[in-house]
Every structure is written in structure tokens, then in C-alpha cells.
Amino acid sequence: MSASTPAGPVPPATDRGPVLGRLALTELKLFVRERVGPVFAVGLPLALLVVFGNLPFYNEHRDDLDGFTLLDVYVPILSAFVLAMLSFTVMPQVLAGYREKGVLRRLRTTPVGPARVLAAQLLVNLATAAVSVAAVLLVARFAFGVALPRRLGGYLISIALAALALLAIGLFVAAASPNGRIANAVGATLFYVMMFFAGLFLPIAAMPPLLRHISRAAPLGAAVQALTDATEGHSPHPLQLATLAAYALVFGAGAMRSFRWE
Template sequence: MRLFLHELRTEQVLFWRNREAAFFTFFLPVIFFLVFGSIYGGDTIAGVHGASFLEAGMIGYGVASTAFAGLAITMVIRRESGVLKRIRATPLPPWTYIAAVLVSTFVTFLVEAVLLIALGRALFSVGLPTRPLSLLLALVLGAAAFAAMGLGLTSAVRSAEGSSAVVNFVYLPMAIISGTFFSPAKYPGFLRAIADVLPLTYFTKLTRDVMVRHHHIWSETGSIAVVALWGVIGLVAAIRGFRWQPREG
């Protein structure tokens, strides 16, 4: 436990010290919320208040940027620069390390969600979540599933230089197609077809059902199942492909 807390603290310091990464993974969803909220926060989207719709969508974007993209890039850089290898030579148990990295990612995402909700309340008169427990469970599920996918993706990236290119190539289109910014209802058929299989579509649907439509999380078993299934796929890829050292040669 002492080692876990020590590493958790270290991870938080490392995250906030790296200003570029903190900007792209943590602040970008907040900035998008402020910008798009000012543009169409007052409109009605898919039958609900625009800013409320956007707030739940930005929490979806936030899980993709912190737990998925940010985690994947960080872990590839650490692997390629030899940091992971170095840590393996210390008495810190590997699972303690992984657990601390994941919990730290979740803490960051949670802070982001709280900030989005506070800004929505203060600037765009979005109501506070009426189902806080359901929301928290949804955030845990989303963070776990996307972190598993992020770790799974690290095995597909070969170099530190390529990590942000590969990860952004996956996550930016996903964020847009999944309808975190706009309602996917008006998308052309082929985009809707892609959106229908993406995990972020279902996670965003889940946050909107809980936050905007005040559903209990357990009434949304379909969305939970798809997000969890993707999480399991990510987990299998992570277990099979995760490496502590750069590839040789």
C-alpha cells in the first residue's frame, strides 16, 4: 500500500508537470466545452438543452483523451525511453505500478469531469447530475474500458516519435464520429454505421442517458455491454502485447 500511494503521487506529479500532455489530454475537452458551449449551448440538440448535451459529450471526449490517448502515449514513451525497463529492476511490483498508473489516470479524469460539471453549472446553467452514483459508476466503467484499450494500443505503436501520430489518428476521428460534439442523428449513413460499432458512441450515450435523461445506469445494459466488451478486447490485447522494454533491433 505504501508503494502504491508513493507511485500514485509520483504519477500525479509527472502528469501535471508535463504541460503539453496535460493540455492535450486534460484541458482540451474543457476548452472545447467552453467554445462550443458558447456557440450552440443555448440550442436544442436531440430534443434536449444544448449545453447539457455537450457537457455529457465532453465527458465522453475526456475519457478518450485522458484514459485512452494520454495513457497510450505516456506508456509508449516510457517503454521506448527505457523508463519501464528501469522500473522493472526496482522492488516495485509490476502490478502495483500498473494499478497506480491506472488509478492516477482515473483521478485525472474524475477531476476533469467535476470541472466540466462545475463549468456547465456556472456558465451554461446546466443542472447538477441527479444520479451521482450512476454517473460515478459510468465514469469508472468508461475509464477502465478505455484505459484497457489504451494499453492494448501500445503494442501496435513501435516508436515514441510515432506514438502521438498513431494515437491521434485513432482517437480524434473516433471522438467526432461518436458524436461527442454533435448529435450523430444527422450524420450520413456510412458514418452512422461506423459510429454504431465504436465504444465511445455507447459511453457517450451512457453519460447522456444518466446526466441528461436522468436514467439509472442499470437500465442501460446495452450501452454497458458494448463498452465492457470493447474493454475486454483492449484487455486481451494489453495482456498479449504489453511490453516493458523497447523492441530489439
């Protein structure tokens, strides 16, 4: 996704309304106007869900999955897919594109500051993720009969930590990349590597022991395992939640420290 329409300068803090709120609203309008982000973040996961849901192979109950279907297994993975798409392919290219086009340099003369620029992107992508994940869960339930998460509280905690962890990594990529092309290349590489360890191409349970250990340490792998536990009615393992929190803190701080205006 490219930011073809630069954000305008933010009014001074003395104007009505908080700076962060107005900046986030402006970013949301640009995000929707571009259409690419909503299509990939909301439309693509739903399209994959519809394809999987209409394949008989994905709807057969399997003994090796404790009686669940492959579609049951893939719904948490598609929730993680939403977060990965936003974090690694949408947001880094937008922010790096802003830097390349000089938008960030102009924002530097306003009361915005780097923390608000990053926070506005974080808020927009969190809101988009919430809408998309809710759509995946509801369509899976009412169109294909997939049960909603049995531990809703554990699912919400897991998805929130996963979103913060992955978006923090995406912010770090955006902050460190000098232009949109590099941000797009790095983000795309991270996306496919992370989705492999999340089980999109090979279920985690079918991975060799070494890959399963790497998956547990990877942010998206930890997220999928926590979401799967909550979906099946178990409390997410504290180690998985701690792993996600650690990624959020480390890469969030790294994004703040490495942020450059130009």
C-alpha cells in the same frame, strides 16, 4: 505528451509503503510537472465548454433535441472527450516513451512488475479524469445553467466503465507500440475516429442509420449514449454498459499480454 523526466527506480517492497502507491505518486508528480497532460485533459475541455457556452446557437432550445439545447447535448460529449484525450494522446505516449528511454528496462530489476506499471498509469489517469469531468459538469451547471445529470448513479457507473474501457485501449496501444512516435500516431488516429462516433463533429441523432449502428458498437459512442441517457434522467441501457465492460476486459487483458519492457 512526452516523458522527459524518467521515473526513478522503485524502492524494494520491504521499504515503508506499498510499491504501487509510491509508484502511482511518482507518476502523478511527473504528470503534473510536465504540464502538457493537465492542460490538455483539464484545460482544453473547459475551454471548449466556455466557447460553446458563449455561442447563442448552442443555447437555443431545439424541438429536434426534445427541448434541450446543443450545449446540453455536448456536455456528455465533453466528458467523453476528457477520457479520450487521456487514453489516446497522453498515456500511450508516456508509457511508450518510458520504454524507448530505457526506463522500463530499469524498472524490470525492481519488484514493480508490468501489472504495477500499468496500474500506476491507470490510477493517475483515472484521478485526472475524475477531476476534469467534475470540473466540466460544475462549470456547465453554474456558468451556463446546464442541469446536472438527473440519474447521478447511472452517470457515475457509465463514466467509470467508459474510463476503464478507454484507458484499457490506451494501455494496449502503449504496450504494443515500440516507441513514442508510433504510440502518438496510433493514439491520435484513434482519438479523432472515436470522437467522430461520439458525436463531436456530427450529433449521433443526425447520423445516417449505418453510422448510428457503428456508434453504438464503438466504445466512445456507447459511452456518450449511456452518459446522455443518465443526464436526461433515464437508466443507461444495459447493452451500452455491457459493451464498455467488454472493451475494458478484452483490451485490459491484451495490454497485459503484449506488454514489453524494451
